[in-house]
Amino acid sequence: MMKIVLAGVALLLVAGSVGANGRPVAPNGIALYPDYMSWTVIAPSYREDKGQIRIITGNQTAIAALHAGTKPLPDGSVLAKVAWKAVKHPAFPLATQPGAFAQVEFMVKDSKKYKDTGGWGFARFVGNDLKPYGKDAGFVSECFGCHIPVANNDYLYTKIVKTP
Numbered sequence: 001m002m003k004i005v006l007a008g009v010a011l012l013l014v015a016g017s018v019g020a021n022g023r024p025v026a027p028n029g030i031a032l033y034p035d036y037m038s039w040t041v042i043a044p045s046y047r048e049d050k051g052q053i054r055i056i057t058g059n060q061t062a063i064a065a066l067h068a069g070t071k072p073l074p075d076g077s078v079l080a081k082v083a084w085k086a087v088k089h090p091a092f093p094l095a096t097q098p099g100a101f102a103q104v105e106f107m108v109k110d111s112k113k114y115k116d117t118g119g120w121g122f123a124r125f126v127g128n129d130l131k132p133y134g135k136d137a138g139f140v141s142e143c144f145g146c147h148i149p150v151a152n153n154d155y156l157y158t159k160i161v162k163t164p
């Protein structure tokens with residue numbers, strides 16, 4: 001009986017759906033971090049081809065390292081990228097604001113666990129139902145592949161936005 005229950009849990013995790021705590025889980029086992037909107041903003045960004053407004057946030061470990069200029073970031077660092085469709089403000093069309101939620105992505109630092117992908121674990125959750133992206137754990141090669149050009153910045157594109 002126990003074996004069957006365990007097999008069921010393992011299957012759920014492998015299929016990339018919902019974990020024991022009700023949070024969606026990516027096919028590589030990374031569960032959604034529910035508090036990413038209360039982390040510190042690193043920078044906003046705009047992706048022209050996708051017409052999306054994004055913000056990149058980081059947990060305390062990541063923010064402390066980014067401020068100190070520590071590279072590579074230490075284990076426990078997590079960055080989130082949240083994306084919305086960019087829409088014109090109805091009352092002031094020259095202003096662009098976030099419309100429908102598109103997706104949230106995470107990069108999770110664990111230099112041992114994720115040593116094959118620069119020490120980063122990747123996860124993406126799409127749409128309002130936060131559907132885990134990827135058929136199987138192989139989806140990370142797509143993520144990592146596109147972050148390789150910034151290998152010299154610990155695979156991170158975003159830098160802390162400057163303020164006076």
Ligand code: HEC
Nearest residue numbers: 045054079081105106107122123124142143146156157158
């Ligand atoms: C086609 C290239 C490309 C792919 C594929 C890609 N990224 Fe990125 N990623 C970027 C760029 C460029 C940025 C900089 C911010 C932006 O685009 O808004 C970024 C930023 C990020 C950030 C914020 C930290 C940083 O590096 O700036 C996270 C987190 C992230 N991506 C996760 C992922 C995950 C998870 C996947 C796969 C599911 C993925 N990325 C796939 C290009 C890519």
